[in-house]
Amino acid sequence: MLPPSSYSRKTKVDYTDQLLMAKLSLLLFALSIFFSTSLCCPDDQKLALLRFKSSLLHTLNSSTPYSLFGLDSWNASSDCCHWDMVNCSSQSNSRKVVALQLYSLVVAEQPIPIPSMVLSPLSRIKSLTLLDISSNYIAGEIPASLFANLSKLVHLDMMQNNFSGPIPPQIFRLRYLQYLDMSSNLLEGVITKEVGSLLNLRVLKLNDNSLAGYIPEEIGNLTKLQQLNLRSNNFVGRIPSSVLFLKDLEIMELRDNSLSMEIPKDIGDLTNLTTLALSDNRLTGGITSSIQKLHKLEILRLENNFLSGGIPTWLFDIKSLKDLFLGGNNLTWNNIVSLEPRCMLDQLSLSSCHLAGRIPDWISTQKDIVFLDLSKNKLQGPFPEWLAEMDIGSIFLSDNNLTGSLPPRLFRSESLSVLALSRNSFSGELPSNIGDAIKVMILVFSGNNFSGQIPKSISKIYRLLLLDLSGNRFSGSIPDFRPNALLAYIDFSYNELSGEIPVIFSQETRILSLGKNMFSGKLPSNLTDLNKLEHLDLHDNRIAGELPMSLCQMSTLQVLDLRNNTLEGSIPSTINNLTALRILDVSSNNLSGEIPAKLGNLVGMIDTPSTIKPVSDMFTFSIEFRDLIVNWKKSKQGLSSHSLEIYSLLDLSKNQFSGQLPATFGHLKALKLLNISYNHLSGKIPETFGDLESLESLDLSHNRLSGSIPRTLSKTARTYNFGCE
Numbered sequence: 001m002l003p004p005s006s007y008s009r010k011t012k013v014d015y016t017d018q019l020l021m022a023k024l025s026l027l028l029f030a031l032s033i034f035f036s037t038s039l040c041c042p043d044d045q046k047l048a049l050l051r052f053k054s055s056l057l058h059t060l061n062s063s064t065p066y067s068l069f070g071l072d073s074w075n076a077s078s079d080c081c082h083w084d085m086v087n088c089s090s091q092s093n094s095r096k097v098v099a100l101q102l103y104s105l106v107v108a109e110q111p112i113p114i115p116s117m118v119l120s121p122l123s124r125i126k127s128l129t130l131l132d133i134s135s136n137y138i139a140g141e142i143p144a145s146l147f148a149n150l151s152k153l154v155h156l157d158m159m160q161n162n163f164s165g166p167i168p169p170q171i172f173r174l175r176y177l178q179y180l181d182m183s184s185n186l187l188e189g190v191i192t193k194e195v196g197s198l199l200n201l202r203v204l205k206l207n208d209n210s211l212a213g214y215i216p217e218e219i220g221n222l223t224k225l226q227q228l229n230l231r232s233n234n235f236v237g238r239i240p241s242s243v244l245f246l247k248d249l250e251i252m253e254l255r256d257n258s259l260s261m262e263i264p265k266d267i268g269d270l271t272n273l274t275t276l277a278l279s280d281n282r283l284t285g286g287i288t289s290s291i292q293k294l295h296k297l298e299i300l301r302l303e304n305n306f307l308s309g310g311i312p313t314w315l316f317d318i319k320s321l322k323d324l325f326l327g328g329n330n331l332t333w334n335n336i337v338s339l340e341p342r343c344m345l346d347q348l349s350l351s352s353c354h355l356a357g358r359i360p361d362w363i364s365t366q367k368d369i370v371f372l373d374l375s376k377n378k379l380q381g382p383f384p385e386w387l388a389e390m391d392i393g394s395i396f397l398s399d400n401n402l403t404g405s406l407p408p409r410l411f412r413s414e415s416l417s418v419l420a421l422s423r424n425s426f427s428g429e430l431p432s433n434i435g436d437a438i439k440v441m442i443l444v445f446s447g448n449n450f451s452g453q454i455p456k457s458i459s460k461i462y463r464l465l466l467l468d469l470s471g472n473r474f475s476g477s478i479p480d481f482r483p484n485a486l487l488a489y490i491d492f493s494y495n496e497l498s499g500e501i502p503v504i505f506s507q508e509t510r511i512l513s514l515g516k517n518m519f520s521g522k523l524p525s526n527l528t529d530l531n532k533l534e535h536l537d538l539h540d541n542r543i544a545g546e547l548p549m550s551l552c553q554m555s556t557l558q559v560l561d562l563r564n565n566t567l568e569g570s571i572p573s574t575i576n577n578l579t580a581l582r583i584l585d586v587s588s589n590n591l592s593g594e595i596p597a598k599l600g601n602l603v604g605m606i607d608t609p610s611t612i613k614p615v616s617d618m619f620t621f622s623i624e625f626r627d628l629i630v631n632w633k634k635s636k637q638g639l640s641s642h643s644l645e646i647y648s649l650l651d652l653s654k655n656q657f658s659g660q661l662p663a664t665f666g667h668l669k670a671l672k673l674l675n676i677s678y679n680h681l682s683g684k685i686p687e688t689f690g691d692l693e694s695l696e697s698l699d700l701s702h703n704r705l706s707g708s709i710p711r712t713l714s715k716t717a718r719t720y721n722f723g724c725e
Helices: 004-038 043-059 118-122 144-149 168-174 193-196 217-221 239-245 289-293 315-317 361-365 410-414 432-436 456-460 525-529 549-553 573-577 597-602 663-667 689-690 710-715
Strands: 066-068 084-088 097-101 106-107 130-132 138-141 155-157 160-164 179-181 203-205 213-214 227-229 234-239 252-254 260-262 275-277 280-286 300-301 309-310 321-326 330-332 347-349 372-373 376-382 394-395 399-403 419-420 424-429 441-446 449-452 466-468 473-476 490-492 496-500 510-514 518-522 536-539 542-546 560-562 565-567 583-585 591-593 629-631 637-638 650-652 656-660 673-675 680-683 697-699 719-721
Touching: 043 118, 118 138, 118 144, 144 168, 168 193, 193 217, 217 239, 289 315, 410 432, 432 456, 525 549, 549 573, 560 710, 573 597, 597 663, 629 650, 663 689, 689 710
Parallel strands: 097 130, 130 155, 138 160, 155 179, 179 203, 203 227, 213 234, 227 252, 234 260, 252 275, 260 280, 275 300, 300 321, 309 330, 321 347, 347 372, 372 394, 376 399, 394 419, 399 424, 419 441, 424 449, 441 466, 449 473, 466 490, 473 496, 490 510, 496 518, 510 536, 518 542, 536 560, 542 565, 560 583, 565 591, 583 650, 591 656, 650 673, 656 680, 673 697, 697 719
Antiparallel strands: 066 106, 084 097, 629 637
């Protein structure tokens, strides 16, 4: 036990310590209150963000259902530094907003356009270093004042919106900017010389717009640039020589423009390049030898230009090379040289490169290849067994002279997704195991000599989107396809198929071409089950009976070709229900009665929409569809599937129609061809025919028409025929 004096000293010390601790706790509590109020985001920045939210909600007052992503936490009662998509500075003396991740804010079935003025409140947040407003479908011109204030921006992402007009010069004055992505918009105008002021820029993406003019030489000032993407614009002129100053450049993506002249001779000085993509331009000259210095090169895309000369074998000595696209030029392959590639390719395109003889067996060394395009050459011989065993994903061998039958091993592949063999001389029956290729999406075998029945197993390929067997000698009936399959494009035309018109197809069917076969019987009434059908072609068969009333319920139908059958009866009066119909050909049948006046109310022939998507755009690579054959100006002509959407045609010729010409035909202002020749029509030509402002060909010959020809017709149709010949 301590003596009394010691005890009293210890008690005093303990009391003093407790007092100090209490004071310290009080001080810390006071400091916490101070910092909790002083280190919130500034009130003016919170207010700016709330105004942005309010403005956005106001513009979204739409009938289209939508959901708003990430803004629920934005409210006046909380610190904006704790809000979703908002980041504040972590510095001890500041909590200002420095980053806004405002991408994909609105989720809706159909894009809801957001006016660009909703961004105006953000101009008050001058501390921003990162702004991401991508994928929001913001429309209108870019507000210049916004970027005049945001002078500290380092990262700016505006991709995938609907911004239009020119790029404001204020953006090129953001001197700290390192990342700029304005891709996938509707921007127009030119890139001004001021782009050269962005001296800190590492990434520049302006692809997929409508920018035009020359690429400015000042682009060479961006010496820190690592990625340059100007793909899919309208740039012209040469690739500026100043790009050779971009020594840090890793990706040069200039595809799909109108650039001309030669590839810069010293492009190989950019030794950090991993991607050089110059395809789909107008470049001339040869493949510059300096490219062989690009030891890091992985992707070389030069296809679809006007390049000429030989294909250098040293390209295959670039060990890093993965993708090589040279097709669609005037380049020439050396068919004599023996090649031993040092690279291991993933993708290879040598389309239109004058390959001759058998398919080169050095391709068998490329064990990683997933895409092979050798189309439009002079290749001969059979489909190699070694190629069938390689399990390649996409194979394009169309437009060659290949022969023989297809090896069954090809369809045991676990990778095959695209097989295009059109316009060769393949023969024999298709392998019965074709349905084993369960990952196939596209089969294009048109223009060969295949024969026999179409294998039933083909209908089991669930992922199949496009099946083109046209222009062969297939016979028998068509196998039944599963209604829940994905098959959208079917072309069995120009074969020897027979029986009644089948109707068991996928519910996804958009294109159904069965013309020039030997189908018979009546038009089935349950064609209406194909509620997405846009194109129905049954010309040159043996179809009889009347046009079913149910045909007029197919509101999605744009093209209906029933030419040269034995149809009879009248055209249903409800024909005007086919509101999307642009091309109607029922010529060379036995149809009779009066021409219904409601034909003049076909909306698709009154004002052809300019937004119709061509069938070929369903795919990301070039697929050649068979032309639609029509009687045009006294001869049969093919309308390309790539431009079919611009045509509006009505052909009722070579039938038994009587009565008068409907005056309502004058409503069809989008009509380019009108042929009602070889019928029994009488009376006068209606004055309203002069309103057919788009008409290029009019044939009313071999009827019983009388009276004078309306003067207004001379201002419309470029060719017309009114009399007997």
